[in-house]
Amino acid sequence: MNTIIRPSTKEDLPAIFTLFKEFSIFQKTPEKMHITLEQLIEDEQYFRCFVAVVDGQIIGYATYFFAYYSWTGRGTYLDDLYVQESHRKYGIGKQLLDKVIHHAKENNCKSVRWLVSRWNSNAIEFYKKMGAYMDDTEMTAVLPL
Numbered sequence: 001m002n003t004i005i006r007p008s009t010k011e012d013l014p015a016i017f018t019l020f021k022e023f024s025i026f027q028k029t030p031e032k033m034h035i036t037l038e039q040l041i042e043d044e045q046y047f048r049c050f051v052a053v054v055d056g057q058i059i060g061y062a063t064y065f066f067a068y069y070s071w072t073g074r075g076t077y078l079d080d081l082y083v084q085e086s087h088r089k090y091g092i093g094k095q096l097l098d099k100v101i102h103h104a105k106e107n108n109c110k111s112v113r114w115l116v117s118r119w120n121s122n123a124i125e126f127y128k129k130m131g132a133y134m135d136d137t138e139m140t141a142v143l144p145l
Contacts, residue, residue: 001090005099008049015058023082050099052092059087062096076104078114
């Protein structure tokens, strides 16, 4: 399977938005998805994403942003990593994560951080194989505005 991993473009946003909806269903929390395509387009200058393209179709993505952590310094936060079910087990998720890691290193980041659902044992094992460890010291706090 020939996969291209590249930065997203404005033209990719509708396809990425469709994958956002798929991912929210996969996560079993579609009610938490509040963004609209119009908002994504409006916020495009803040949006950082790599896409996986197979046969001209976007079948996966990794969204991220740069952060600064008071204890470690500059870092990258991987917001979401998603590959359509029909394209899993071909190494595409690894290619996307590798791209984010490489980009973080190019930008002198000290770490890449992300969340993983406790129920998603496949993702946890995948991340451990990549060398990540699961820090269960903290919980996510969300304050809607």
